[in-house]
Amino acid sequence: MRIHLSDISSSEGKCIQQSVPFEMDRISFQAGTYPVLAKKPVELCITNTGDRILELTGHGQITVSIPCDRCLEEVSVDIPFQIQRKLDMKLTEEERINDLDESSYLTGMDLDVDQLVYLEVLMGWPLKVLCREDCKGICSQCGKNLNDGPCGCVDEPKDPRMAAISDIFSKFKEV
Ligand SMILES: [Zn+2]
Ligand SMILES: [Zn+2]
Incomplete structure (x- = not known):
């Protein structure tokens, strides 16, 4: 107006x-x-x-x-x-x-x-918008909304400790 x-x-x-x-x-x-x-x-x-x-x-x-x-x-x-x-x-x-x-x-x-x-x-626009604090997002492979339950895709989220170990192994290979 x-x-x-x-x-x-x-x-x-x-x-x-x-x-x-x-x-x-x-x-x-x-x-x-x-x-x-x-x-x-x-x-x-x-x-x-x-x-x-x-x-x-x-x-x-x-x-x-x-x-x-x-x-x-x-x-x-x-x-x-x-x-x-x-x-x-x-x-x-x-x-x-x-x-x-x-x-x-x-x-x-x-x-x-x-x-x-x-x-x-x-x-005042929000920098981040989440439907809920612990929103699980969508599966990067099949696109299913994971808040509705697991989708059955095999790729499980990587354990950060395992990722660190495989980093060490790949370093050995390079030497
Ligand atoms: Zn969400
Ligand atoms: Zn999936």
């Missing part, structure tokens, strides 16, 4: 508080496209602190479907976010271009709240 800022940016000391719906149904970036399963409205507060400076604060949360890093099952992940930005409304459009972030959510007097939230969500 877009909020027009001309009223507030011309009245010093003014503050508006608004519950703004987040309107994106998916989050896309280099890593892929992820459907948004649930969202809480963005509780946004905009304050004119004087000298045509606007302070934006807010918070919210969305829930995104992300595949588990090991077994690729879809996991619903909550991504809470905080907004804390300062907008200098004295800047011209050209000056704003230097701030790539800002120029993506502020066009003239229009604040694009979806775009603002999008940036915050990317910053």
Whole structure:
């Protein structure tokens, strides 16, 4: 949703508080496209602190479907976010271009709240997603999800101690 800022940016000391719906149904970036399963409205507060400076604060949360890093099952992940930005409304459009972030959510007097939230969500994006702490992943040979039980492939996981011993043997062979 877009909020027009001309009223507030011309009245010093003014503050508006608004519950703004987040309107994106998916989050896309280099890593892929992820459907948004649930969202809480963005509780946004905009304050004119004087000298045509606007302070934006807010918070919210969305829930995104992300595949588990090991077994690729879809996991619903909550991504809470905080907004804390300062907008200098004295800047011209050209000056704003230097701030790539800002120029993506502020066009003239229009604040694009979806775009603002999008940036915050990317910053809060989890580095690792697991369906559960001890996810067993998928078999590298047959592709079966090992959380559903063993697949019967013969290649058993290597014992690290055995691996060390076979290293020693191969060293002897080289000599
Ligand atoms: Zn998993
Ligand atoms: Zn297998």
